Amino acid sequence: MERRNDGCDGGGKIKIGVCVMEKKVWCSPMEQILERLRAFGEFEIIIFGDKIILEDPIESWPLCDCLIAFYSAGYPLEKAEKYAALRRPFLVNELDPQYLLHDRSKVYEHLKLFGVPVPTYAVVRREYPNQELKYFVEQDDFIEIHGKRFYKPFVEKPIDGDDHNIMIYYPSSAGGGMKELFRKVGNRSSEFYPDIRKVRRDGSYIYEEFMPTGGTDVKVYTVGPGYAHAEARKSPVVDGVVMRNSDGKEVRYPVLLTPTEKQIARNICQAFGQAVCGFDLLRCDLGEARSYVCDVNGWSFVKSSHKYYDDAACILRKMFLDDKAPHISSTIPANLPWKVSEPVQPFDAVRDRERGTVGISRQSEELRCVIAVIRHGDRTPKQKVKLKVTEEKLLKLMLKYNGGKAHAEAKLKSALQLQDLLDATRILVPRARSGRESDSDAEIEHAEKLRQVRAVLEEGGHFSGIYRKVQLKPSNWVHIPKSNGNGKEEYPIEALMVLKYGGVLTHAGRKQAEELGRYFRNNMYPSEGPGLLRLHSTYRHDLKIYSSDEGRVQMSAAAFAKGLLDLEGELTPILVSLVSKDSSMLDGLQDGSIEIDEAKARLHNIILSSKIANGETMEFPWMVDGAGVPPNAANLLTNLAQLTKEITAQVKLLSDNEDEEAVTDSDSPSHPYDQAKALGKTAIDMDRIASGLPCGSESFLLMFARWKKLERDLYNERKKRFDTTQIPDIYDSCKYDLLHNSHLKLNGLSDLFRVSQVN
Secondary structure (H helix, E strand, O other): OOOOOOOOOOOOOEEEEEEOOHHHHOOHHHHHHHHHHHHOOOEEEEEOOHHHHHHOOHHHOOOOOEEEEOOOOOOOHHHHHHHHHHHOOEEOEOOHHHHHHHEHHHHHHHHHHOOOOOOOEEEEOOOOOOOOOOOEEEOOOEEEEOOEEEEOOEEEEEOEOOOOOEEEEOOHHHOOOEEEEEEEEOOEEEEEEOOOOOOOOOOOEEEEEOOOOOOEEEEEEEEOOOOEEEEEEEOOOOOOEOOEOOOOOEOOEEEOOOHHHHHHHHHHHHHHOEOEEEEEEEEEEOOOEEEEEEEEEEOOOOOOOHHHHHHHHHHHHHHHHHHHOHHHHOOOOOOOOOOOOOOOOOHHHHHHHHHOOOOOOOOOOOOOOOOOOOOOOOEOOEEEEEEEEOOHHHHHHHHHHOOOOOOOOEEEOOHHHHHHHHHHHHHHHHHHOOOOOOOOHHHHHHHHHHHHHHHHHHOOOOOOOOOOEEEEEEEEEEEEEOOOOOOEEEEEEEEEEEEEEEOOEOHHHHHHHHHHHHHHHHHHOOOOOOOHHHHHHOOOOOOOEEEOOOHHHHHHHHHHHHHHOOOOOOHHHHHHHHEEEOHHHHOOHHHHHHHHHHHHHHHHHHHHHOOHHHOHHHHOOOOOOOOOOOOOHHHHHHHHHHHHHHHHHHHHHHHHHHHHHHHOOOOOOOOHHHHHHHOOOOOOOHHHHHOOOOOOOOOHHHHHHHHHHHHHHHEEOOOOEEOHHHHHHHHHHHHHHHHHOHHHOOOOHHHHHHHHHHO
16 A cells, blocks of 8 residues: 655645535635645645545556545445555545444434433434334334333434434424424424324334423533634524524534533544544533434534634644644744734623623622522413213223222323323213103212213314313222132222313413513513523523423423523423423422412401401411402302302203204204304304304303302202302303303303402
8 A cells, every 4th residue: 555655744735635525625614724724834634525536446546645524415435445554644634434424313322322411312223114013012102112111302413424304203292293404404404393203114213301401501612632712602492493694604603512521522532533623512401411422524613613623623734733743733833823812801801791791881799690480371270071971981991090900099190091081081971962751860970970071082083182181080890700700899889070170371372471471571681682592602601491380381481481582483392492391389288288278268257257346367468458258258248159150051952952953954054153242242252153162262161160169069959158268260160251251242141240259
């Protein structure tokens, strides 16, 4: 094999061959660095060009002492390998390891081999599209690969490293759907598809756990194992909108790497033999702050950073001289032979820029922290249905999901479980509504509750954004012979079904939260410059958003984040990327249960006895200056019960007509719209009414069930007793219907709202 002599031994310049596709040669970062290398005066830069690389035999390629060669689309990597083997130049980036970069699974294997942390992952390989694999199982909210389960959200990446169409699948509890990430097109880098829930089956993929990073990605660029430049940008996972500066470049900000991250950069350089290398770093907090590598890109340059170009040129110069002219390398001067185009700024100016306080006079005191505790936005009323069930289909369903244990409770939350229940309920409801005159009140009420269960499960058309959950608790048993004939075992013949639903954030609630976030953004920081947005993007602003695990609270937090950070698009990706669920937020309430119950009992007695004038309210400091319980509270209860009954009767009229239309002919002109007109309604949302819905998110049947329960629970006709704890629920329902169903103009609703508000 021919071996090139050292370029400087004979007094000539060291020849640096640039054997890459022309598109990469003439990009700005490469030009900037090559220009600086020429300025040193020690190197001759030889550009091979596409024609030579693609068409000429390697024997006629230019001779060089050092070689810059890396793969890009259309590049003949095998041909470049043969040239390097023939001429044996110093390689900035080794060629053989570059094959690894085409296979993401091999990249992950190699990273793990060198101790670099990667997300938990599994590989699915298919020889042909839609191939059935025994080791792969897909359910609504998880997939299972070789027994390893990945719950949504999870990431799906093609094995092919050149395929950049990456998908993220979201859990039904966050609204479901899928986000596609792709190479930037204009100002977009991702799109959200709310109705896509199944993973791709057309090829081979890596599946990995989704790593929450607070909405930012970190890009790291190495030049040798001892140098790494890192930049943060807004993650495409959040809303897919690319932030660009006045020059049209994506907005990125330098960040400092931790010692651990610097070691990761060193390990990647050495693992892949790539001195100039780029990789993606995910900084996340899963119990402990850690960083994970999710992609290695090979040769990559920082864009629009003169400081980086200076550093890269100096490091490459030393690499070349260390290999070809070590006697010169040891005497390299510290000064640069070109003018640095970025002015050096005083420390105070740099500090002000990083803090977002440029142009603001510094005070002796400085804002260090803002903590906001925010309630969820407008929601639908929370509801509960209880009924005892003896139907065999429902009892078998309970045994299916409680492990077949006679005394165990079954909790149905997933879309698959709720669909099973809906299928069973659809079969049972027609039988339950036989309409026979012999039906008892209990049978009629049972049929009514089954209809309500069916209506709740059918609401919305699918189970995205789960806010419905069902408990089946066995309550009565019999002894039956065991299947093996040895003795007897207990078998449930009755169960208590508890359906909880409602409490869903409304469109108005989302708008409230988003507007509040926008208000915070515009008023927390001065309006000069990007302010809060820039601070968050650079990690110089430690933004944390927490919510309880209740859906309405999570969605409120996501909508607030959308307004605060000026994001676009659906809330589901924002929720998963930026909001940390903390179920412990509601813990501790049970510690005050005794005091809460005592306060409720005390309030009940005060309302019924109306002893406000006797000073007993002094135990309750909020009941002063006319803002507490009114003197005539006991009398108002009667009025409250009567108004509730009147509202229930009006809603029942709408519900009966809606149900009759569903049973007979939905195209009939006597649809709920006509019934609403008969009640004197105007300015109605005809599309929603024509489909059998009020302007909220519930059917008339569910609206009636809500009011009927309030009527029944507020005043017990048999015991002649009021339950004052129902007053807040009545207030809640009144407020909701006045906001969302005002088109129905229910008689007395405003009066009922005022009475419940006073009580």
